[in-house]
Amino acid sequence: MSRNNNQDLRDKLLQSARELLVSKGYRGFSLRQVARETGVSATSVYIYFENKDHLIHTLIEQSISELNERLEKVYGSLTDPEERLKGFAEAYVNYALEHPREYQIIYLASPEDMTRYPKEKFRKARRGYEFLTDTIKEAVRQDIFDEPYPRTAAYTFWAQLHGVMSVVLSKRLDTRIDQQEFIEQAISHILHGFQMRTALQQKPNI
Amino acid sequence: MSRNNNQDLRDKLLQSARELLVSKGYRGFSLRQVARETGVSATSVYIYFENKDHLIHTLIEQSISELNERLEKVYGSLTDPEERLKGFAEAYVNYALEHPREYQIIYLASPEDMTRYPKEKFRKARRGYEFLTDTIKEAVRQDIFDEPYPRTAAYTFWAQLHGVMSVVLSKRLDTRIDQQEFIEQAISHILHGFQMRTALQQKPNI
């Protein structure tokens, strides 16, 4: 157990870091604690990560990848655009509910940090958006949606979903509101917002 | 300038804290720095605030109040439910754009902190939701919307808006997407999601 320590320790550090971040949350997260947990000196972390931010950033990338894999699975298992869209929403919500802390990690990085990292690193993260953009484009092609800018629409979709889960996970929901109910209704609203708008835009009949 | 220092210094601390948080962001924010800036010893802060979290929390409350005031203004100046809803959205977005750091402060508090504070403190924060809930109820009364749970719908509305602004402010938007365009389209989608749904909602089950 000492040959290719190279990648070995790096992975162990990442795992300890993730566990700590998930169990103690962001506040109780420290490099030294990670090192302690891994049974290694604090400065060793700096051999594999430029600094604390970079370690966390790596964690974020991992989580984004896992989320994207789920989305890809949905994309591959469904063909109807509307079904896919709903599938995306559910996969997204489920990931957030199953891994709340990790989900929050993804959205943790503040803008000032982001700029310090190479922006290309987020290209991989955008894969999820591509699935979504494709789906919307397909829906437009099939005359199901009427979106002039599918990419913008894709970001709108994610943003709304993120808002919903953000509110849920940060426990800002009114206690009188049932969480499950809230999520379902929100998804329903979001999906509905994408349905043909031209016909309804004015005063609806009935 | 030394009589009722009581409230005086407290306010000065809050002001310094806000300036620091806005200029340096959350990372570069420290109690000691706040004290230094105010020209007072670090421990003085503990006379007026239980700890760092409580200080920040007070800042949050202030920002929420300011935001709520804007919403109240909208509520008072418009009567048509749909107009009001749109007005709320715009006021919300404008506040976020004009005071990005302060907006982010509002949504900074992580769930683990929240529980440490008396939940009632957020009652005042809920005023905004009440304006919105009222508006939706009124829309339902006028047969414009068809929302079985106006309160839930209100939270859905906020959540979606928050998601949109969160994405914008954390600079996660694809560089190819115009920010202004994105916001407008998102608002349009969100509002549309509230328009009459009965005719379209074929599959109500998740």
Next chain:
DNA sequence: AACAGTGGTTAACAGTGTTAACTAACAAAT
């Protein structure tokens, strides 16, 4: 056998939140 590189160490610096112990100023009580 000497060399450089790698992966790790310990020691130290500057900074943090927070607590404990103290002091100066002032109001009230005797």
Next chain:
DNA sequence: ATTTGTTAGTTAACACTGTTAACCACTGTT
């Protein structure tokens, strides 16, 4: 008028933190 208690502030200290510099023990190469 002196004692008392309270209040608003102080300094000193503790246990942390992220990060850097200097060092050390190995490895494989020449």
